[in-house]
Amino acid sequence: MVGGFFALILAHSVELLFPTLVSQVLDQYNITQTIDSKYYLYTCIILLIGTTFTYLSTYLNALLGEKIGQDLKNRLFRKVLKHNYSYLVHNKPSKILTVINSDTIYIKNTFAQSLGLILSSIFLLIGSVVLMFSLNSQLATIIVIAVPTVIIILLLLIKDKFKLFKVVQELRDALNKITSENIKATMLVKVFVSEKTEIKKFKKVNQKNKDIGLEINRIFSLVVPIVNSLAIIATMIIIYFGGKQIIYGDMTIGEVTAFNTYVQLFTLPILMLALMTAMIGQAIASLKRINEILSAPVTFKDGKLAVKKLETFEVKDLSLKIEDTEILKGVNFEIRRGEKIGIVGLTGSGKTMFLKHLLRALEPTSGEILLNKHPLRDYKIKDVRNITGFSFQENFLFNSSVLDNIKFGRKIPTEKVMQVAQIAEVDKFVKDMQDGYNSNVGELGGNLSGGEKQRIMIARALAGDPQLLVLDDATSRLDIATEDKVFENIRKNHKDISIILVAQKISSVKDCDRIYIFDQGKITEFGTHEELLKHSVLYQEIELSQKNYG
Ligand SMILES: Nc1ncnc2c1ncn2[C@@H]1O[C@H](COP(=O)(O)OP(=O)(O)O)[C@@H](O)[C@H]1O
Ligand SMILES: [Mg+2]
Structure with missing residues (x-):
């Protein structure tokens, strides 16, 4: 986790450094019409460090997620077997199965993807704000207030839709249950000629599953172009105001270009963080269910006497x-x-x-x-x-x-x-x-x-x-x-x-x-x-x- 974290910070530091480099190249070219050869070297170094550490952080986070998933599954399985049979009589086996099979996957994904995304979002957010202010505080203030406001309004509008993620999960469980019941009891279903009822039952849940899947897609297909449009509008604002600053000599072309890149680096993390809250909420619910099993005391106590012959x-x-x-x-x-x-x-x-x-x-x-x-x-x-x-x-x-x-x-x-x-x-x-x-x-x-x-x-x-x-x-x-x-x-x-x-x-x-x-x-x-x-x-x-x- 620590390795993954440092790799991530390094990779993103380089990402934040790059626009500044581009800005210097632009400004130098603007004046001298040449590019210093050292910039080629810097670009190569930045690219090399960036790719290496991005790969390393992705790999380390995936490793962390897989190991945590594996460990949780092992621990749950061991714990369930440690319990006496009566535990299964009192707790439904299907619930235990869901915890071992699905909840551990949420936790795994959280560590493999969400955690890295959250960390990098926070880092990029802070980094880009600092760099924007260092370039032009007036323009930075406008962006830092305007962009989050628009995104938050947008998210508030679709807030209720976040619940859909949970519904999808419930529907998936329901589908699993019907499928496994029917496969196990194929004979019975046939003997009692209840195939039609079972198919109807399945179709109904499946239909709902499809509808909600489509609805989620619809929201996402709306969110992406809207955010893209926002970025374009922001760029236009920057070109308008930044252009004036260039004309008055307050900012160079390179600085405006760099500033524009930082705005893009600033917009995406806000959206990411909002989406991640929904994911983390789900992971916390999964963690609760996992803990319920792991922390349940094993009431069974073994005795000490040996049995030789049964009398x-x-x-x-x-x-x-x-x-x-x-x-x-x-x-x-x-x-x-x-x-x-x-x-x-x-x-x-x-x-x-x-x-x-x-x-x-x-x-x-x-x-x-x-x-x-x-x-x-x-x-x-x-x-x-x-x-x-x-x-x-x-x-x-x-x-x-x-x-x-x-x-x-x-x-x-x-x-x-x-x-x-x-x-x-x-x-x-x-x-x-x-x-x-x-x-x-x-x-x-x-x-x-x-x-x-x-x-x-x-x-x-x-x-x-x-x-x-x-x-x-x-x-x-x-x-x-x-x-x-x-x-x-x-x-x-x-x-x-x-x-x-x-x-x-x-x-x-x-x-x-x-x-x-x-x-x-x-x-x-x-x-x-x-x-x-x-x-x-x-x-x-x-x-x-x-x-x-x-
Ligand atoms: N896991 C369980 N949880 C709750 N009740 C159960 C469970 N297993 C069996 N029972 C109930 O215990 C009663 C006795 O069942 P069982 O001992 O299997 O009967 P038999 O073996 O005489 O046919 C039944 O009423 C049954 O519904
Ligand atoms: Mg019996």
Whole structure:
């Protein structure tokens, strides 16, 4: 920044010096009809210094901007990942995306362009005023009062239009949102034949975007010729008054010419400064949003206890509130080593939100979670996550190979991957793929069927050798025979493993040691399959409905 600043000052000093040089050449030629050879040398030096330092200042400012942009992006990304998952639950991911992607660009541009422009404008403004006064104070006074007055009046007339910049930004966000939503949900949009509505929605925003873009252009195409005309009028005034001074011998031709150049150097910065205020306003708003993320305290505290063997996991009276909505209400739950626990319940009853507590992805509003009789938050989070293997209901596959998707960025030997792939019955379908485990799964796993994706997710969960395997609706797309085979394989290879299985089908949880029934954020009943069939009306109803449809 300091380098860029000095380079800029040097480059502009030379720019301010040049008219004086020209003025001397003119006056000498006027008298002697010759040009001293030293002026050729001066011109070369000035040109050389001017170009070198203009280049240097532009380069250094761009470097500064890029580095600041890069640094901000890194810091934001690191900070967002440092936060616990619950931060994302409470702050919208789309907002965070905008901050990382757009707001950092404003800051980058401010440092790369606006800051340099502001500095050079101020420098040129002061320099040209001083030099104008040194040439002719009377004429300088007229210019220094008249030019800014006219420009300020002009800017006041279009003041309201500056708001358009902000509207453009909002519209761009809206367009992005509609586009990404529709691309992500192409299938749904097609199935529900809502293309027409979506296209209409997009067209409306796009139309507005175009209108405002045109309006901004219209203003700018007006501003430029008006300012140019102003400069011409100023030149005419200078020629008129300056000409008189030449005739009376108060000023030389060279001085009037130099004076005229200084007026041009004085006019542009005023306009620049006005435009820059709008840009800086936008940058400050961006900075505020960036700071909001960077300064948000990370409330998550890691524990110190190490976890060796999972003996018991108990949940006592757990409740969760998100923005005044009670999601979970007094949940009690227990699992011991080697047990297989089933969870059933309607969608939206809180099963997934409950499971996220076992990983400390969410912290309860009240209640206790005990691992081996100690509070979960006292354990090292790395250990907790190492002993658990999760397969969530929203399956997420990278656009990469089957192998990479099972490894998921962890250092897992390929033999281990092959082993868990056998267990999760991934091997069955990978065998038939062209490149085997190196076959690409496509964007979001688009090349695979739902059941194939789920099996990769299960293999991924198993690859870390977990003591607790949590499958959240992770077997819904497997046929009963494959599902049974997967569990049989798991039992054979991981003797001591505890399993929590969220399922829609009663047949999936039938052989569980205990089954918990979730209903509207509460566990209403629990017991074995036989017990629940006897006592639970809800369980009987689900079982009956599934029997009827076979
Ligand atoms: N990120 C979130 N922010 C606020 N509410 C949420 C969030 N995720 C889920 N919920 C709400 O929590 C409730 C339970 O959801 P969930 O645990 O996903 O249900 P289930 O897994 O049983 O289908 C639902 O009412 C849902 O709307
Ligand atoms: Mg769920």
